[in-house]
Amino acid sequence: QKEVEQNSGPLSVPEGAIASLNCTYSDRGSQSFFWYRQYSGKSPELIMSIYSNGDKEDGRFTAQLNKASQYVSLLIRDSQPSDSATYLCAVPNTGANSKLTFGKGITLSVRP
């Protein structure tokens, strides 16, 4: 059973700051990694996917993957109060189309 750990948090940052969210995973063979944002009472919303070592940028979001360290992170630049949510790291279990294993999430609060 794959494990996805998100042990930091909750995280509080001032508006305009960089928020850094971390995730580690147990299976060295994992190839795909996803970050979902979940507002309270709502469903997970896919915000980033990453498949290769290094950085992937999309607007204010940057995902960073280090397969050797089994570590994936999400950076949110210029944090806004609307970024306040729980961020879930998810990894497919076996093949790319298999079930996702989720971490418990990191709750981010952006202070105006």
Next chain:
Amino acid sequence: EPEVTQTPSHQVTQMGQEVILRCVPISNHLYFYWYRQILGQKVEFLVSFYNNEISEKSEIFDDQFSVERPDGSNFTLKIRSTKLEDSAMYFCASLTTKQGYEQYFGPGTRLTVT
């Protein structure tokens, strides 16, 4: 932009009753999933469905649960005899193979068993 839709948004039922949760996956997606999230806990996988059959299921998905794709659009989750511990948010997801195997989630159904 196409979205996964789910009905109802909230279902209240008495223990022992049957419920059917409905989902319309994104058109042209071929893989479908049900997940649930008990309040304050992780999102957990229930079942995946491909080519009109279950491809994977979790330990939670016991004989009380079933899934069906009765037509070309709907994907349903049935709980035959609900228990108090079935109270949770139930999310349907569908996967595209065209953009890196990304799963997109519906808005969820909040199931409350009393």
